[in-house]
Amino acid sequence: MSQLAALWSHPDFQFVFWALVKILIILHAMLGVVSYLIYAERKVAGHMQARTGPNRVGPMGLLQPAADVLKLFFKEEFIPDGANKVIFHIAPMLAVIPALVTFSVVPFGPTDAFRVTDINVGLLLFLALSSLGVYSITLGGWSSNNKYALLGGLRSSAQMISYELAMGLSTIGVLLLSGSLSLVDIVHAQEKMWFAVYQPVAFVIFMITAFAETNRAPFDLPEAEAELVAGFHTEYSSMKFGLFFLGEFANVLSICCIATTLFLGGWNGPWLPDSLKFLWFFAKLSVLVFFFIWVRWTYPRLRYDQLMDLGWKVLLPVSILNILVTALVVFWRGQG
């Protein structure tokens, strides 16, 4: 017994134990939110097209996500001939994991209880994980041994590489103002005013590239159904298709979390006590997520050369210019 007690009070054990508990809570909360995001998207899409959306399963169709998941689990799983089996299995997992790991550095609230960890390179970790996200789509498309899937995968890797640059550069303005890579410090630096006000150009660029990174309309070329059937996930069925779907929405959620943290002041807001400030975070997050859904059902898809032109000839130069101007202003004010 005393040995157990000694183990329990050991600082290493305490650290690992509480980290695991927090990971468990945030992981499940986020997975729950993601499944209801799919419901929200269908509901919003319905109302935007003067329909009602799902309303049969449970009150107001609220049990629809559960029914969808059950359906996906019981569907037949099909692996095409000549597919690279191992990579075909790994690709859907890679779609979900980077998005979920991102939540480990998101500060939901002002105290330690509301985040898994605060590391001093939090923003870089987010950029690293989002750059790994491209593998799932590229590999999923390649391993299917299908022309449409391969083309979808290649398109997506080209698209994500192009837009990652502009996204990384757009966050540098925020870094110059906050002077830290830790997401908690960045939120603390916005106690007086959101960075979206000081950095409107960076905010707009970040949001545009966020659409491209998550492969959502108007940048959903990797799955353009008119020309590529379903793009990289043409050959995927059952829960493997479900994982790609889950990955897309988990990516939307994680990128909205980062946008809230970087530009919209994170948990900062009036009135509420520290223990309830996380409600501000979720309010801002909901607005951003709604914006994502809104745009998807409003704008048509870009053509491929327009997409590349926008990324390389507009967003990249503008974000570099934004860094220059921000650096000059920061330098100026530091002098005075």
Added chain:
Amino acid sequence: MITTALFLAFAALLVGCSLMVILHRNPVTSALFLVLAFCSLAGIYLLLQAEFLAMVQVIVYAGAIMVLFLFVIMYLNLKRDVEDGMPHVLRRFVGWGIGALLLIEGAVYFGRRWALGATLPEPAPTVGNTAAIGQILYSRYLFPFEITSVLLIVAILGAVRIVRGRVAPVTPPEGSS
């Protein structure tokens, strides 16, 4: 204790993946093992409290360079190692020769500098070396830094020039801006 266990895990993963990179026949799988090797190397950097280096390692190598590698491999649709003109025996001879040379070089160099059992340099006292790297890069190593960036620009311009010379410009379809 945790640090040692993590180091052993990352080191084993790194060595295993590196071996698979050269032993596996399928180029795509090899490339993926290289990605995993880069990620485990990032883990070892983290254990050495070089968190900036670790993240940049993942962003630059795993996230950017290897994606382009994969892109090329898939685009060319390489199923197996492509055989070039060199005779098999000669190739093997050259490979073993270079390998032996590297091994000897490594043994001599590491044997003198960091004999087994020697202590590692003390890690940075405060956590957070990003600012330190920035300061040293823009003061003491400013000249090499600028030279490297000029070199990269030259490489980019060269690549653009080569491509433009070869491919006819694409005319956008009718009615586009």
